[in-house]
Amino acid sequence: MKSLTYLFLACALFVCTTASTQSRIPTAVVRQLTIEPGVGIHTNFGTDFLLTNLVQWNPTKRFSLASHTSFNLNNIYQRDVNYVKTNYNYSINQKFGAGTTFYSKKSSHTALLMIGFKYTAFKETLHNPDLDPVSVTINGFSPDYGLMYSYKKGLKKCFFTFRTYIPLYPWPVKGSNIDYIDGNRDSIAVELGIGLKIK
């Protein structure tokens, strides 16, 4: 709980500091409502392929609300190894968040605290000819929360967008070794896309 407090203090500090530095904002980079489809990978050696979308609404210049959806095809390069076949392996994440946006001449930066859920589904089958075939299916929902950074570059209606998401679930880290955050570390998302200014 102490750690969580430190984390929120750090985020609050981040938000206050960045917001206070924004005195002259070029109006062209201020967008009220955007849709930003993109593609991405997780940092588990790039074996997951992500189709994502961010919808961001700024009721004020600096206050941001967002919805992030991600469909992930997981482990796409290792679908049949050592007689273990992956029948399917995907996950869907839906998160909502709030944060702040700050601006430079041709770009904007948004930091968001996100919370939502993740649905995971995968099935593996052992088909070793010397053993009886066995399949295992795992489907389930889990919480998903973390920090998202979104970068938008461009002054026109269409713009370039980049974002990254650091998951903080499972929390706290269950273990005595930094390697034990492998689940979080391998699920860091890096995404690129084209944004569309709606309003």
Add this chain to the structure above:
Amino acid sequence: MTVILGIIVMALVLSVLLSSCEEEIFNPALTRTFTIESPSIGVTYPIQVALPENYNTSGEKFSTIYVLDGDQDFDLVANTCKSLSDRYGAPNVIVVSIGYGRDRSIDYTPTKTGSSTGGAPEFLEFITSELIPKIEQDYNVETTRESRTILGHSYGGLFGAYAFAVNNSVFGNYIMLSPSLWFDDEVSMILEKQNRVDNKDVSQLVFMGIGEAENTGKMQAPFEAYYQILHDNYSDMSLSKNREDDLSHMGSKDPNIVKGLNYYFQNR
């Protein structure tokens, strides 16, 4: 300015995550350390031994738990055994941690698929013929198969499955966590099948643990298949499995160690 602030926030997040990773050291007064050189392998292994608090006063003989990857897991296993012993009012055990002498991927894998695999046969021989005799000579421990447990994670779990199949007379209890049963086309499962007739009527305890989020395409199906094989063919076995919700290969390790030891203390 933006980049600097971003770095500061990331650093803070990382420091918060790291601050959660605190490890409790096992009581040094009850810890013995020594090295043992294996003439057959030509490697020296660091060994740590955790003694029960009543070791010197009780006069009883204790069961043993041999821990692979001992450099990482000794403190957790020793502390957990103490707390479980207290909780259940059960006799504590002597924890024997086997540290790294050479690459773990050599020692823990049963067959040679590359330059750094395939040393399990000689490593098992080292444990059987060199380490266990020394422990049983130097400490007040039980000398029966039923009193010995082996605990391993990943390749260590694979080594447990290998020992179970090819020399079932050494250990009576197996705690296999996220075992790499996929290794070399499930060779450890083939070995189990080949030796099943000799092993299936022997009393033994097996706990298998894995992380639910281990979806790298090779962990879950062999894990489930191995569990089904043990369940269907070993009538005199105390068998349990656990999937840790939402945790991955390394993240599930410590929770599964605790649950595996819990199962052992309740069912041995």
